[in-house]
Amino acid sequence: MPVREEKKGVLRSMDYWTIGLYLVLLTCGWFSVCGASYELGTAVDLFSLDTRSGMQIVWIGTALVLGFIILLLDDSYFDMFAYVLFGFMLLLLFATIFNPHSIKGSRSWLVMGPVRLQPAEFAKFATALVLAKFMSQRDYDIHRWKDFLRTLAIIFTPMLFIVMQRETGSALVYLAFFLVLYREGMTGSVLFTAVAAVFYFVVGIRYSSQPLLDTPTFVGRFVVLLSIQVFTSVMVGVYLQKWKQALCALAACLGLTLVSLAFSLYVLPFDIYWIQLAICVGIVGWLLWQAFATQLRPWLWIAFFAVGSVLFFHGADLALNRVLEDHQRTRINVLLGLEDDLKGAGYNVHQSEIAIGSGGLTGKGFLNGTQTKLKYVPEQDTDFIFCTVGEEQGFVGAAGVLLLFLVLILRLVHLSERQPTTFGRIYGYCVLSIFLFHVFINVGMVLGMTPVIGIPLPFFSYGGSSLWGFTILLFIFLRIDAGRNLLPQ
Numbered sequence: 048m049p050v051r052e053e054k055k056g057v058l059r060s061m062d063y064w065t066i067g068l069y070l071v072l073l074t075c076g077w078f079s080v081c082g083a084s085y086e087l088g089t090a091v092d093l094f095s096l097d098t099r100s101g102m103q104i105v106w107i108g109t110a111l112v113l114g115f116i117i118l119l120l121d122d123s124y125f126d127m128f129a130y131v132l133f134g135f136m137l138l139l140l141f142a143t144i145f146n147p148h149s150i151k152g153s154r155s156w157l158v159m160g161p162v163r164l165q166p167a168e169f170a171k172f173a174t175a176l177v178l179a180k181f182m183s184q185r186d187y188d189i190h191r192w193k194d195f196l197r198t199l200a201i202i203f204t205p206m207l208f209i210v211m212q213r214e215t216g217s218a219l220v221y222l223a224f225f226l227v228l229y230r231e232g233m234t235g236s237v238l239f240t241a242v243a244a245v246f247y248f249v250v251g252i253r254y255s256s257q258p259l260l261d262t263p264t265f266v267g268r269f270v271v272l273l274s275i276q277v278f279t280s281v282m283v284g285v286y287l288q289k290w291k292q293a294l295c296a297l298a299a300c301l302g303l304t305l306v307s308l309a310f311s312l313y314v315l316p317f318d319i320y321w322i323q324l325a326i327c328v329g330i331v332g333w334l335l336w337q338a339f340a341t342q343l344r345p346w347l348w349i350a351f352f353a354v355g356s357v358l359f360f361h362g363a364d365l366a367l368n369r370v371l372e373d374h375q376r377t378r379i380n381v382l383l384g385l386e387d388d389l390k391g392a393g394y395n396v397h398q399s400e401i402a403i404g405s406g407g408l409t410g411k412g413f414l415n416g417t418q419t420k421l422k423y424v425p426e427q428d429t430d431f432i433f434c435t436v437g438e439e440q441g442f443v444g445a446a447g448v449l450l451l452f453l454v455l456i457l458r459l460v461h462l463s464e465r466q467p468t469t470f471g472r473i474y475g476y477c478v479l480s481i482f483l484f485h486v487f488i489n490v491g492m493v494l495g496m497t498p499v500i501g502i503p504l505p506f507f508s509y510g511g512s513s514l515w516g517f518t519i520l521l522f523i524f525l526r527i528d529a530g531r532n533l534l535p536q
Contacts, residue, residue: 060532062462069521084509086422107514122526122529130180144212163512167217169516172516172520177201178198178224178477179471182473206219220481225237225238248360248363255267255364262316262318264318265320272327273300275327276323276327280296286349304323307319334350396499403445406440408443415439419438426501430499433445456483459479466527489503489504490504
């Protein structure tokens with residue numbers, strides 16, 4: 048195909064709706080940076096390079112140049128050099144561990160004079176490319192253990208290096224890739240296990256010291272162990288279609304628990320935890336006996352789930368009190384409502400909630416927010432920039448921003464599903480998963496609904512590394528999508 052025809056076909060196939068959304072989000076983000084960085088009593092000079100609003104224009108301009116350059120490249124390069132880019136990023140992440148410059152306790156930044164770059168932001172697109180490259184191979188099968196473990200290695204290797212840089216928040220973003228694995232055929236039991244683990248942790252820790260009625264039993268341990276019994280019994284019915292046995296097991300668990308509870312309430316108070324633990328041991332024994340008797344592997348996997356659930360629950364309590372740092376433990380306790388700490392770990396969230404709430408329905412207007420102008424909210428132009436949107440533009444403006452992100456996510460779903468290649472589809476879902484994770488966690492963090500892990504809001508938070516990283520991630524996919532009509536039929 049002649050070069051001129053190819054370029055014409057690429058331009059005609061470009062998704063200008065997504066590019067338009069990108070430009071709108073950039074514009075809204077710049078106004079938010081202006082509002083968050085402006086100081087009361089100073090002359091309004093939003094374009095000065097001495098201000099963050101002025102520097103953000105530089106980052107936006109360079110991001111647009113990067114996006115334009117990516118659109119000029121041949122889309123086959125992304126498939127061809129995926130492993131090279133991934134290897135280079137891993138080396139960069141590994142080298143950053145030994146970086147002598149520590150910023151707020153993190154060694155994740157490379158400092159080159161006045162410029163600071165965070166390799167973890169750029170490793171996302173490289174990881175996405177390698178996942179798409181590896182999972183699009185003809186003989187790849189996500190249900191084969193060898194392929195599945197290699198896929199996990201691709202995801203967890205950059206995570207490990209980033210954690211070693213003491214940047215846990217950026218490392219957790221890579222968990223978003225599990226949504227891609229689920230789309231490509233990963234069994235739903237993996238996601239169910241992850242959700243169950245979160246439930247065990249939250250309920251077990253949140254109610255760890257709350258007594259159950261008038262018994263010596265604590266609500267946290269009671270609910271978690273009972274949930275393990277219920278989940279295990281239901282899994283027997285769902286995955287083995289042995290509903291009669293599942294219902295019998297469930298009835299036995301609930302019956303023994305109710306009898307124990309009644310005995311503790313009206314006869315002799317004692318900790319029902321030990322009875323529940325014995326019930327869990329009995330269920331595991333029954334599952335293992337069924338596994339050896341029927342030679343059916345699902346019985347064995349369900350037994351592993353039950354054992355793993357009990358071990359995780361007890362290990363989570365141990366990790367919280369013995370492994371985590373004091374500030375990390377405090378953040379979790381604040382999130383779960385166990386502590387207030389309004390002058391410490393809960394200060395940022397408390398002030399951001401005040402700022403958002405003070406905006407009301409329509410907001411205080413551009414540059415008129417008092418909470419943000421008086422610098423009550425730390426990191427208000429980076430991690431907590433959404434509180435500026437809520438204060439200045441109110442509920443209407445904040446809802447409008449979330450609607451823009453929703454449209455972007457839905458558009459990326461549409462583009463991913465129309466890809467003619469497995470490589471393009473997987474990479475597209477990698478992009479939307481990362482955007483979805485960032486938006487959900489960042490906005491939830493500002494509203495006090497998710498842990499404060501310090502990740503930016505795409506196209507809004509101040510800084511070049513995050514803006515460039517998101518731009519590269521998005522425009523690579525736009526270039527892949529633009530070449531979909533040039534494939535030989």
